[in-house]
Amino acid sequence: MCEVGEDYRESAPGGPPLTRPGREQKCVKCKEGPPVVVIRAGDAFCRDCFKVFYVHKFRAMLGKNRLIFPGEKVLLAWSGGPSSSSMVWQVLEGLSRDSAKRLRFVPGVIYVDEGAACGRSPEDRARTLVEVEQVLQRVGFPSHVIALEEVFGLPPSVLRCFAQEPESVGTEGAYKAAVDSFLQQQCVLGAAGEEPWSQPRPQGPQSLAGPPTAVQTEALSRLFDSVKTLTAKEELLQTLRTHLILHVARTHGYSKGFSDERHGDVVVVRPMREHTLKEVAFYNRLFAVPSVFTPAVDTKAPEKASIHRLMEAFLLRLQAQFPSTVSTVYRTSEKLVKAPRDGCAASPPGPRCLLCLCTLDVDSADSATAFGAQTSSHLCQMQAPGPQAEAGTPTTLCCCPGLGGAQGCCSSPPWTPCRLTSWPRPSSAARGPGASRRSKRICWGTAMMRRCPVGAEVRALGPHPTRNRQARTGRQGQAGCLWLSTCINKNVLIRKLYSTHGAGRAGPLAVCGAGQRRAPQGRLAGAAVLRQAGGAAASLPTAQ
Amino acid sequence: MVSIFSLPRIRRSLPFPPRPDPEMPAPQCASCNKARAALRRPRSGQALCGTCFCAAFEAEVLHTVVAGRLLPPGAVVAVGASGGKDSTVLAHVLRELAPRLGISLRLVAVDEGIGGYRDAALAAVRRQAARWELPLTVVAYADLFGGWTMDAVARSTAGSGRSRSCCTFCGVLRRRALEEGARLVGATHVVTGHNADDMAETVLMNFLRGDAGRLARGGGLGSPGEGGALPRCRPLQLASQKEVVLYAHFRRLDYFSEECVYAPEAFRGHARDLLKRLEAARPSAVLDLVHSAERLALAPAARPPPPGACARCGALASRALCQACALLDGLNRGRPRLAIGKGRRGLDEDGPPREAEPEPSGPPASEPVPAF
Numbered sequence: 019m020c021e022v023g024e025d026y027r028e029s030a031p032g033g034p035p036l037t038r039p040g041r042e043q044k045c046v047k048c049k050e051g052p053p054v055v056v057i058r059a060g061d062a063f064c065r066d067c068f069k070v071f072y073v074h075k076f077r078a079m080l081g082k083n084r085l086i087f088p089g090e091k092v093l094l095a096w097s098g099g100p101s102s103s104s105m106v107w108q109v110l111e112g113l114s115r116d117s118a119k120r121l122r123f124v125p126g127v128i129y130v131d132e133g134a135a136c137g138r139s140p141e142d143r144a145r146t147l148v149e150v151e152q153v154l155q156r157v158g159f160p161s162h163v164i165a166l167e168e169v170f171g172l173p174p175s176v177l178r179c180f181a182q183e184p185e186s187v188g189t190e191g192a193y194k195a196a197v198d199s200f201l202q203q204q205c206v207l208g209a210a211g212e213e214p215w216s217q218p219r220p221q222g223p224q225s226l227a228g229p230p231t232a233v234q235t236e237a238l239s240r241l242f243d244s245v246k247t248l249t250a251k252e253e254l255l256q257t258l259r260t261h262l263i264l265h266v267a268r269t270h271g272y273s274k275g276f277s278d279e280r281h282g283d284v285v286v287v288r289p290m291r292e293h294t295l296k297e298v299a300f301y302n303r304l305f306a307v308p309s310v311f312t313p314a315v316d317t318k319a320p321e322k323a324s325i326h327r328l329m330e331a332f333l334l335r336l337q338a339q340f341p342s343t344v345s346t347v348y349r350t351s352e353k354l355v356k357a358p359r360d361g362c363a364a365s366p367p368g369p370r371c372l373l374c375l376c377t378l379d380v381d382s383a384d385s386a387t388a389f390g391a392q393t394s395s396h397l398c399q400m401q402a403p404g405p406q407a408e409a410g411t412p413t414t415l416c417c418c419p420g421l422g423g424a425q426g427c428c429s430s431p432p433w434t435p436c437r438l439t440s441w442p443r444p445s446s447a448a449r450g451p452g453a454s455r456r457s458k459r460i461c462w463g464t465a466m467m468r469r470c471p472v473g474a475e476v477r478a479l480g481p482h483p484t485r486n487r488q489a490r491t492g493r494q495g496q497a498g499c500l501w502l503s504t505c506i507n508k509n510v511l512i513r514k515l516y517s518t519h520g521a522g523r524a525g526p527l528a529v530c531g532a533g534q535r536r537a538p539q540g541r542l543a544g545a546a547v548l549r550q551a552g553g554a555a556a557s558l559p560t561a562q
Numbered sequence: 563m564v565s566i567f568s569l570p571r572i573r574r575s576l577p578f579p580p581r582p583d584p585e586m587p588a589p590q591c592a593s594c595n596k597a598r599a600a601l602r603r604p605r606s607g608q609a610l611c612g613t614c615f616c617a618a619f620e621a622e623v624l625h626t627v628v629a630g631r632l633l634p635p636g637a638v639v640a641v642g643a644s645g646g647k648d649s650t651v652l653a654h655v656l657r658e659l660a661p662r663l664g665i666s667l668r669l670v671a672v673d674e675g676i677g678g679y680r681d682a683a684l685a686a687v688r689r690q691a692a693r694w695e696l697p698l699t700v701v702a703y704a705d706l707f708g709g710w711t712m713d714a715v716a717r718s719t720a721g722s723g724r725s726r727s728c729c730t731f732c733g734v735l736r737r738r739a740l741e742e743g744a745r746l747v748g749a750t751h752v753v754t755g756h757n758a759d760d761m762a763e764t765v766l767m768n769f770l771r772g773d774a775g776r777l778a779r780g781g782g783l784g785s786p787g788e789g790g791a792l793p794r795c796r797p798l799q800l801a802s803q804k805e806v807v808l809y810a811h812f813r814r815l816d817y818f819s820e821e822c823v824y825a826p827e828a829f830r831g832h833a834r835d836l837l838k839r840l841e842a843a844r845p846s847a848v849l850d851l852v853h854s855a856e857r858l859a860l861a862p863a864a865r866p867p868p869p870g871a872c873a874r875c876g877a878l879a880s881r882a883l884c885q886a887c888a889l890l891d892g893l894n895r896g897r898p899r900l901a902i903g904k905g906r907r908g909l910d911e912d913g914p915p916r917e918a919e920p921e922p923s924g925p926p927a928s929e930p931v932p933a934f
Binding site: 249322324325328329332336343346347349350351352353354355356 | 768769770771772773774777778832835836839840842843844857858859860861863
């Protein structure tokens with residue numbers, strides 16, 4: 019790849035068949051200085067032009083969205099890594115310089131110590147904290163060093179979404195009006211001497227109020243250990259970190275954070291998002307930006323360990339061949355939003371996920387994927403072999419065969435039969451209010467496996483998971499049904515599977531058959547276990 | 563002296579049959595409980611025997627068609643038959659379901675003119691048509707597009723130093739050819755055999771290429787046919803590729819299973835690679851992608867102006883010329899890359915209205931160097 023210094027002329031062996039424009043001797047912009055770094059697909063910049071380019075990108079990001087008002091308090095989330103260090107450094111330089119476009123807001127820095135989630139020892143963490151303090155001293159902004167354990171002490175108001183309309187920032191007039199109103203508000207607040215939305219402060223404003231207790235650390239590591247996949251761990255970490263930062267921002271009166279308007283009152287801005295990793299790395303190196311290395315949850319994890327790592331590795335590989343991959347993907351995702359459901363574009367926003375405050379994807383219509391999404395692991399299994407004896411009779415739906423008298427499920431039939439195939443379809447009444455908290459989180463994944471009466475016996479399924487909890491308990495051998503709660507978060511799906519019965523719960527797959535054998539292996543991977551198919555297929559002709 | 567011929571013969575059948583393991587006997591089929599299970603469904607892990615699996619597969623396709631109201635009764639459906647596994651399975655399933663749905667089928671095969679590949683595939687299609695007694699129509703690029711076959715296109719795009727982008731040409735022209743073929747046989751709907759893996763790969767590919775417009779349009783089960791085009795749908799959209807292969811195996815369908823000669827250069831290979839890795843990490847990734855693609859729409863600021871009609875052929879076009887006409891125009895002018903990529907500089911003198919997408923901010927060298 020392109021290297022700093024004089025080696026830029028050597029082209030990588032076996033690289034893409036691009037002509038290497040690094041052969042020019044001069045910077046492409048000022049045409050005078052010697053180039054030190056190649057940005058994008060072949061623009062070589064000299065040191066000063068690179069700095070100008072970098073800073074300009076940062077400012078443009080801030081200025082383009084017109085989100086930061088002058089004099090506002092902005093919280094900078096610093097993780098110690100290269101990108102956030104670069105960001106803090108930019109802010110520092112932007113404030114200190116007497117240039118024409120001096121940044122005009124009041125910054126504060128927050129550092130979240132995530133050592134407990136990564137399983138680091140207290141001594142390591144203490145050492146990191148010392149380095150962190152040094153850097154923060156140098157930077158000189160009011161800083162907050164928080165340990166992740168404090169997430170246990172957060173008030174539940176963190177999760178409440180303040181339904182506040184973000185100010186329209188489209189036109190010049192709107193911006194000015196917003197700024198004016200903000201300044202007025204500040205004056206009022208200054209007079210009143212208190213902030214309307216603050217919570218009682220739990221600890222001192224500056225550094226952390228003592229190291230976190232061992233109990234909390236242990237609770238946190240237990241929490242993270244209980245999460246099975248690395249993907250989920252990373253997501254959880256991100257969510258907790260966001261909540262913590264949000265809470266600090268709210269308590270100390272920061273109305274903007276640098277790091278989505280999901281949270282209503284505190285707006286999160288990400289000014290570094292147009293900078294590629296390569297530019298950040300070179301800038302930090304050339305201009306000696308201090309940073310602290312902290313190992314993260316996925317440090318040294320292999321590529322397949324989590325979806326984040328997979329995507330990262332893939333994009334980096336592709337970027338090597340097609341240099342504009344990252345910016346293309348980023349720009350595309352900027353243009354996309356979640357489609358409003360047909361016919362109800364102006365409906366009020368639906369229920370929100372508890373943790374990340376995104377709207378739940380509740381599929382009330384009979385979308386094709388809702389049926390086709392036969393789920394991956396837990397499945398709705400068959401019941402006792404009793405009803406199988408009378409094969410061929412299509413048993414009525416939502417009936418609990420094998421149990422005398424279906425209790426709660428038939429009483430409030432949440433079905434409407436499909437008019438074409440007379441299959442059951444969950445009616446909208448099934449989602450009315452008064453539902454239990456858990457079952458409100460329904461979404462498209464409610465997969466009921468049906469058998470269309472096309473030659474095969476109709477297999478009656480377990481009951482529709484009703485609202486009535488009592489009806490569900492106390493049934494043994496009952497087929498479990500599945501609840502899938504899908505929270506769509508800008509193309510990242512987090513799926514939480516809830517199964518309502520012991521038979522269907524995590525672990526062995528109940529295979530229906532004479533004697534109800536259980537498959538010894540655990541959760542089945544979706545990749546077909548075709549060994550058996552391969553072996554059995556050879557004997558298939560004889561079986562038929 | 564004992565000769566070997568007097569030793570008792572040990573009977574062995576080749577290959578060694580699977581020994582029944584008393585610890586873990588093969589499970590029974592979860593549906594009929596009679597036969598031994600022959601496979602586990604890739605998605606749900608359910609053990610099924612061959613017949614039950616085929617029945618389940620057909621049931622799902624039927625539900626897809628019926629729930630989405632894709633093929634109303636009385637429709638004349640043109641099946642895009644390439645001879646590959648997807649279109650073979652599609653044709654077979656639709657043929658089974660045709661009396662139930664009340665539709666009639668026609669097979670339309672497209673001959674792109676790729677030597678060594680397409681002719682063998684067409685032979686498979688002809689065999690199928692003969693076996694199923696369905697009318698078959700073959701449309702060739704050479705007839706429709708003024709003598710351009712894919713081999714000729716590949717030759718003309720080959721010399722520019724970048725990799726060939728013949729897949730772009732082939733895709734656009736094939737859809738046009740399918741449309742023409744369907745009109746020839748008097749069809750009212752067009753169906754193609756795209757499966758869930760294809761759809762997921764398309765979503766990923768559009769992300770990587772930055773095609774926000776296609777991402778916003780592409781979800782759902784097919785297009786209703788705007789601007790005079792026939793409605794198109796994909797009944798196999800929710801069946802994963804493994805299931806399609808298994809179905810073809812259990813029904814002993816005869817198909818042509820090699821990949822196109824130009825396939826290794828396609829950009830789709832990257833998307834496919836990513837999809838396979840994602841599937842290994844999280845098995846539900848394929849359907850998740852298809853589902854989330856249904857939910858995407860363009861932000862109001864990025865919406866392009868509504869499309870008009872092509873100046874030459876009258877089909878739907880967001881610029882003055884539709885893509886097929888633009889590509890052919892470029893080929894005929896000797897500048898095959900004319901219509902590929904953004905901007906399309908120099909294509910029309912009067913300058914069609916640009917789409918609302920912002921141009922890439924860097925210099926032209928930063929455009930992706932793809933083979934698509």
